[in-house]
Amino acid sequence: MMSTYQTENSKLLWMIIGGISVVVVLFLAVQWFLSQKDQQSTTTATQPITEKTVTSQTEAVMSEATPATSEAVAPIQLVEASIVKMPLPTNDSLAKEEIAKLDDIHQQLQDQRYELKQQHNDIDTLLKLKEDQIKLMEAKIAAQDKP
Structure with missing residues (x-):
């Protein structure tokens, strides 16, 4: 009786380890993909000096949008409402570049x-598997206590 209990326990342990490994691999793959995407966007083209001033203004607005307090009273705003009201640059190429940047952010x-x-x-699936595991363990404990 004890050997089947240990065999089922080891199978369950390997299933848990496999599930956690899959989640870790998925997380690392997403991080790698995002870092590759960021590297591609930063190395696409160099900007003239006039475009850098526009970029610094939009970065300042974006940095102001992040809340400084740790309280989560209101939902976090990713972009301030004032950025919508800001006029677009008069130069068409600057305006197109700004729109492209905003599309990229979107x-x-x-x-x-x-x-x-x-x-x-994935977390919901893992929680469901954990609940099933707990139910199985409770049933095994109840079966062992009866004899």
């Missing part, structure tokens, strides 16, 4: 949203 946010949903689904 795409990154959409990718992060998708990855977070995937992680949430």
Whole structure:
């Protein structure tokens, strides 16, 4: 009787280790993918001096959007409302570049949203497996206590 209990325990342990390993590998793959994406976006082209001033202004607005307090009273705003009201540059090429940057930021946010949903689904699956594992262990303990 004891050998089947140990065999089932070791199988369950290997299943748990495998599940955790899969989650870790997925996390590392996502991090690697995001770092590759960031490297590609930073090495695409060099900007003239006039474009750097526009970029620094938008970065200042973006940095102000992050909350300084640790209290989570209100939802976190990723972009301030004032950025929508800011006039676009008069130069068409600067305006197109700014729009492209904002589209890139939007795409990154959409990718992060998708990855977070995937992680949430993975965690739900792991929780369900853990609940099943606990039920199996309780049943085994109850079966051992009866004889």
